[in-house]
Amino acid sequence: MQNSPISPAKGSRKLLKKLSSRDIDVQTCYQCNRCSAGCPVADYFDLQPMEIVRLASYGMEDQLLASSTIWLCASCDTCATRCPNDIDITALMDVLRELALRKDIPPAVPQVPAFHASFLESVRRWGRTYEIGMIGAYKLRSGDYAGDMKLGISMLAKGKLSLLPHSIEGKPEIREIFAGKGKEYER
Ligand code: SF4
Numbered sequence: 001m002q003n004s005p006i007s008p009a010k011g012s013r014k015l016l017k018k019l020s021s022r023d024i025d026v027q028t029c030y031q032c033n034r035c036s037a038g039c040p041v042a043d044y045f046d047l048q049p050m051e052i053v054r055l056a057s058y059g060m061e062d063q064l065l066a067s068s069t070i071w072l073c074a075s076c077d078t079c080a081t082r083c084p085n086d087i088d089i090t091a092l093m094d095v096l097r098e099l100a101l102r103k104d105i106p107p108a109v110p111q112v113p114a115f116h117a118s119f120l121e122s123v124r125r126w127g128r129t130y131e132i133g134m135i136g137a138y139k140l141r142s143g144d145y146a147g148d149m150k151l152g153i154s155m156l157a158k159g160k161l162s163l164l165p166h167s168i169e170g171k172p173e174i175r176e177i178f179a180g181k182g183k184e185y186e187r
């Protein structure tokens, strides 16, 4: 995390407004730590869910968007379910990821947005995932050419991966969904 001071006076009012408009009431957090204690992947985070909420309550956008936590969060919703104040921490992570992408902040874990982009590209094109195409696109984006090679070969051998893509009906509707993206936030 950056070493800049953490202070409400230095926080982003725009971020606080955004969270408020999404009904993500980070100000009600009383730091009980139930969210962090229940998170199944917290060991891999640089900031615990409770710290993310505290930084968000101060509007500390730069620290939040530079964190690995926002990319490693599995969106499992355990934290939000455990929160006694019903703070939607999962939605908070969504907002932070979205903001980081829109502001071109270099992601702390670049493999995650590379995977997301490859997945979405596959759905946009075929209406569903075409695994081999998606994996190829991910490898080109991430530069991780050798990773999971054995697993991929084994899946191919067992017929778990289709060599050719399958298209679906309703692709125009899928395209409409994609055409609407990007309208909910301003930079
Ligand atoms: S569980 Fe809720 S109230 Fe408790 S620390 Fe986490 S966000 Fe705050």
Ligand code: SF4
Binding pocket: 035, 038, 039, 040, 041, 042, 049, 072, 073, 074, 075, 076, 077, 078, 079, 080, 089, 090, 093
């Ligand atoms: S939604 Fe994210 S932060 Fe919350 S418990 Fe799951 S992985 Fe952890």
